[in-house]
Amino acid sequence: MTPMEWIALAEQGFELFMKIRNSAKSAGVTDEQLDAITLDYDQRIARRQADADVRGSADH
Amino acid sequence: MRTRRSLAPILAALFLFAACATTQVQKARIVSVDVHAVLAAVDDAEMTLCNKQADNTCKSSVPAWTTEKHVEFSKHLVVALKAGRALNEGVKAVPITGQTKADLTAVSAELEAVTGLVKDILPPNSTVVIALTAAKDAVLRLLPLFLEGA
Numbered sequence: 001m002t003p004m005e006w007i008a009l010a011e012q013g014f015e016l017f018m019k020i021r022n023s024a025k026s027a028g029v030t031d032e033q034l035d036a037i038t039l040d041y042d043q044r045i046a047r048r049q050a051d052a053d054v055r056g057s058a059d060h
Numbered sequence: 061m062r063t064r065r066s067l068a069p070i071l072a073a074l075f076l077f078a079a080c081a082t083t084q085v086q087k088a089r090i091v092s093v094d095v096h097a098v099l100a101a102v103d104d105a106e107m108t109l110c111n112k113q114a115d116n117t118c119k120s121s122v123p124a125w126t127t128e129k130h131v132e133f134s135k136h137l138v139v140a141l142k143a144g145r146a147l148n149e150g151v152k153a154v155p156i157t158g159q160t161k162a163d164l165t166a167v168s169a170e171l172e173a174v175t176g177l178v179k180d181i182l183p184p185n186s187t188v189v190i191a192l193t194a195a196k197d198a199v200l201r202l203l204p205l206f207l208e209g210a
Contacts (some may be wrong), residue, residue, distance in 0.1 A: 028086050028089070029086065029089035029090060029092070029093055031152065033093070034089065034092065034148055034149075034151070034152055037092065037093065037096045037148050038145060038148055038149060040096070040100065041096070041141055041142075041144060041145035041148065042145070044099075044100065044103050044141050045138060045141045045142060045145065047107075048103070048134045048137050048138045048141060049134075049138050051112075051116075051130065051131060051134040052131060052134040052135040052138050054116055054127075054131055
């Protein structure tokens, strides 16, 4: 990757990061919002764990 | 009157301490929201790339992104997501412990590991690569903020 391509990519990444950060900025993050995030993590972990275990179960 | 005067600096110090603690807690909570957002973006981008079929195999638009690659990616992402979850639970507590800081470092390490997996396989304009770049950038920017707040 050329330096110019890397810079263009980093800019795209930074724009996405700023979008995310701006959406996260608020008067304050409540316990309820953190609980909702934990719940989302649980669902994602379960989905990924199932995919990560595919090879393990096939090997046995 | 003298008592009131002597209490004033103590009360001021207490208010200042409370204000600083609140700011630090809020900063740490925003860090957790940010980390979740970037991990979710990476998770969703790779899932879309995999294009999982009914038989649990990937049918990616990038032929080299095989089911095996997806499985390896998932193994690392599980660790990253678990660290992100632990961090999210950690920021609820005051004061924030060194373990919570270690959780953010673990997220960073796993993002590096999955970057190694996609290297030389996915094109630079792939959503997964862009999401990963954003995630690593975010964690690098958040780590010092988080250390100040912890």
